[in-house]
Amino acid sequence: MGPLAGLKIVEMAGIGPAPMCAMLLADLGATVLRVDRQQPSGLGLPSQTRFSVMHRSRHAIAVDLKRPEGTELVLRLAGSADALIEGFRPGVMERLGLGPDICLKRNPRLVYGRMTGWGQEGPLAQAAGHDLNYISLAGVAHAIGRAGAPPTPPLNLVGDFGGGALYLALGVACGIIEAQRSGKGQVVDAAMVDGAASLATMFFGMLAAGHMSLTRGENILDSGAFFYDTYECKDGKYISLACIEDKFLAEFLERMEIPAAEMPPKMDRKRWPEAKAKLAQRFKTRTRDEWCRLLEGSDACFAPVLTMAEAPEHPHNLARQAFVEVDGIVQPAPAPRFSRTPTAKPTPPEAPGERGNASLAAWGFTADDIAALKRGGTLS
Numbered sequence: 001m002g003p004l005a006g007l008k009i010v011e012m013a014g015i016g017p018a019p020m021c022a023m024l025l026a027d028l029g030a031t032v033l034r035v036d037r038q039q040p041s042g043l044g045l046p047s048q049t050r051f052s053v054m055h056r057s058r059h060a061i062a063v064d065l066k067r068p069e070g071t072e073l074v075l076r077l078a079g080s081a082d083a084l085i086e087g088f089r090p091g092v093m094e095r096l097g098l099g100p101d102i103c104l105k106r107n108p109r110l111v112y113g114r115m116t117g118w119g120q121e122g123p124l125a126q127a128a129g130h131d132l133n134y135i136s137l138a139g140v141a142h143a144i145g146r147a148g149a150p151p152t153p154p155l156n157l158v159g160d161f162g163g164g165a166l167y168l169a170l171g172v173a174c175g176i177i178e179a180q181r182s183g184k185g186q187v188v189d190a191a192m193v194d195g196a197a198s199l200a201t202m203f204f205g206m207l208a209a210g211h212m213s214l215t216r217g218e219n220i221l222d223s224g225a226f227f228y229d230t231y232e233c234k235d236g237k238y239i240s241l242a243c244i245e246d247k248f249l250a251e252f253l254e255r256m257e258i259p260a261a262e263m264p265p266k267m268d269r270k271r272w273p274e275a276k277a278k279l280a281q282r283f284k285t286r287t288r289d290e291w292c293r294l295l296e297g298s299d300a301c302f303a304p305v306l307t308m309a310e311a312p313e314h315p316h317n318l319a320r321q322a323f324v325e326v327d328g329i330v331q332p333a334p335a336p337r338f339s340r341t342p343t344a345k346p347t348p349p350e351a352p353g354e355r356g357n358a359s360l361a362a363w364g365f366t367a368d369d370i371a372a373l374k375r376g377g378t379l380s
Contacts (some may be wrong), residue, residue, distance in 0.1 A: 009030050010085070012034075018168070026057040083111040108183070113168050113190065334346065
């Protein structure tokens with residue numbers, strides 16, 4: 001099921017954006033096989049496999065890549081795959097004998113997806129780093145935060161998953177489409193610093209046009225504006241307000257019974273703090289649920305700020321089945337949705353080798369092949 005059904009992808013196990021990319025492709029129907037290490041890697045994953053939900057919907061094997069037989073196993077997989085994705089530092093796959101030149105020689109149609117923070121070349125290419133470092137260099141982290149406060153780390157959504165996993169998934173999908181026309185594969189160099197910068201394209205344009213300040217907390221979308229922010233309620237919970245357009249702001253004020261004349265002009269930035277203080281005082285007079293009853297579902301551009309525990313139980317998310325339960329773990333459902341080739345419900349994450357011989361048998365390995373690999377210690 002899913003629009004990518006029939007595609008085969010090899011995933012070299014890693015952390016962060018590479019497994020997220022593999023999950024996205026698997027969610028959309030691709031057959032993905034994760035090649036993991038035989039020894040615990042200390043990747044910071046949950047101790048119980050069932051909680052590693054980014055590993056869902058695919059099988060995994062544990063291979064000793066220090067053995068020539070392990071290298072050959074991966075090359076054989078790559079030989080029948082549409083794509084391979086890896087997230088190591090530049091040069092690691094080459095040292096393993098699994099670089100793109102070798103893999104493309106084995107399979108000229110292979111799309112070889114490479115996920116790094118800094119990219120395959122450049123002064124920082126070999127330096128260690130994480131999400132926050134990459135979005136900092138891209139100019140993105142500096143713009144996120146409140147006035148007078150340091151930049152706020154936005155979880156690892158902007159670098160790892162937005163600028164990394166999504167761009168790698170798009171690149172791999174585009175590469176596969178092109179290979180189906182040309183018969184030739186290629187390397188996809190997805191760097192989180194590139195992707196994070198790309199995500200900020202609109203803001204670079206706003207800055208150039210003079211419509212955005214470099215000072216945090218003074219702009220429309222960074223908590224500067226009174227009509228685009230979160231506010232605390234009487235019960236200590238929060239709501240979000242995003243009535244940017246005049247007609248939506250007008251409806252908000254009408255529902256709040258605040259005369260428009262009592263509020264400063266919408267784009268009078270010097271008076272934004274005054275307007276925010278007025279709204280902050282008003283929102284603290286009722287609980288979050290009371291504000292929901294007044295504003296939710298209207299054109300006031302309002303929503304409660306839900307916790308991750310609350311979100312799956314909201315009526316809208318329930319109606320859309322935006323979350324699913326897999327092996328007792330509530331998690332986001334596959335996205336986006338397709339009218340003719342719907343995706344299947346995710347399957348639980350598997351430990352390497354949990355499926356036994358079936359994982360490799362689906363890729364054309366015989367029982368004798370698998371037995372020989374296990375006898376030699378190449379395959380756990």
